[in-house]
Amino acid sequence: MKRIHLFRSVTITLLLALTGLASAAETKPLRALMVTGGCCHDYEQQKKILSEGISARANVAWTILHEGGDTRTHQVSIYAKDDWARGFDVIVHNECFGQVTDVAFVERIAKAHADGVPAVMLHCSTHSYRAAATDEWRKAIGQTSMSHEKNRDLFVKNLKPEHPVMKGFPAEWKNPKDELYKNEKLWPNTVPLAQAYGEDTKKDHVVIWVNQHGKGKVFGTTLGHGNHTMADPVYLDLVTRGLLWSCGKLGDDGKPKPGYGPAKK
Template sequence: MKRFLLIFPALAALATTVLLFAAEPPPPPAPAGGNVSPLKVLMVCGGCCHDYENQKRILAEGLSARANVEFTIVHEEGPEGKKDKTHRISIYEKEDWAKGYDLVLHNECFGAVEDVAFVERIAKPHKEGVPAVVLHCSAHSYRAAKTDEWRKVVGQKSMSHEKNRDLLVKNTAPEHPVMKGFPKEWLNPKDELYKNEELYPGFVPLAKAYGEDTKKEHHVIWVNTYEKGKVFGTTLGHNNSTMESPEYLDLVARGLLWACGKLDDSGKPVAGYGPVQK
């Protein structure tokens, strides 16, 4: 059995969903070893250009089947449910918005937000040590703001992408725990190649794909260290078909566990953090 709790906050101007999703909850941790509590993951999604209504479920179901995680999902669009690039996710208005979570999974697309203080408030918990997973358009979010703090969370500056096409993804770090089990080469149908414009000091590339426009390779999977925070990122994932693929879900699950310090050197979850046995 899987457990759902849907809550619709009374925000008339917003299309907002908060969802708790987890595999069958394990019993309380035993005093010596035994089962452990699931990682509490906040997934933030919504915005321009993507099917977030289905992607949030694809990710929650797929990752819960691969790791001992429990999701709280905040999904917002703009006024009247419109996909507004300038919308400010309401949870980010609080200074302690990430309190109580073991990791934040960002799958949002709000590229036209310009408020520097707002964007730096999003970055702050990660700077202070809250791990993150950054997927696809999250790497382009908040790019209109005149601050580099969100880009430092991501690990790179990217302001544009190439057209939607098949991407041949090459594993450039097969010995890294996150990339254990990922194919040497993976043909990812119909995705977008984000252009790397600047890489920040904590950026560690893990996979690349060739840019037809730029005639050079671009990093599409990586890990990053931002002050005290560990971050897994990939610009892949425009279409639902990519996110539904076992290769993608396996990769993101390993990245999530790595960011939380729950992935061993062989690319396997540490004891208690693999999928919950029913």
């Protein structure tokens, strides 16, 4: 009898394990749209660093829209449609168009996230659309920032090591030669996750956070001016966790939920 019970136990365990593997293999990748381009950054390289780095860590398939040259005033073509985010599970914003002033255009971008499409806000996306006379984009981001301090080494302090997004992030991370964006306002649903001290302003500024904008979950970081920061495994691990969190696919342990780890090749 003991052998029969043992056989059944082993059989059930194997079946559960195989079911889990099959489920992971059958999980469709998250459909991510990366919007990139604009002023002041090496977006040609950054789109590769981000897409390849995140896909090496999570089950994500990419559509990349790179346009606008190095201008500040370009209006990204896909945003002209009311349903511009349809068909995507998450939008990764890594753009720098700070001088766009068309309020209706900017509010259309933000509305997609208020309606429930998750977002990842990276670096200059926080300064994008700052010339527009509306706070809707800033509410979507989770903070208002209009300028940054000089480029220097930043010492990033982990404020919430138990938050799933910050699991595995160092207690303090030295981020060489990056820009510290100044916080002018944190919006009510913003949860600060990490901060760095500003030598010019003589105060701390939130540099990593999460936000709830309407129905949409948002992960944001102002870090990432240079390619060396974006290519750092600490940064790529962080942004991957943030993306998965925004989509509800990050476990409490900071690891991808079943099926959302890196796809098998």
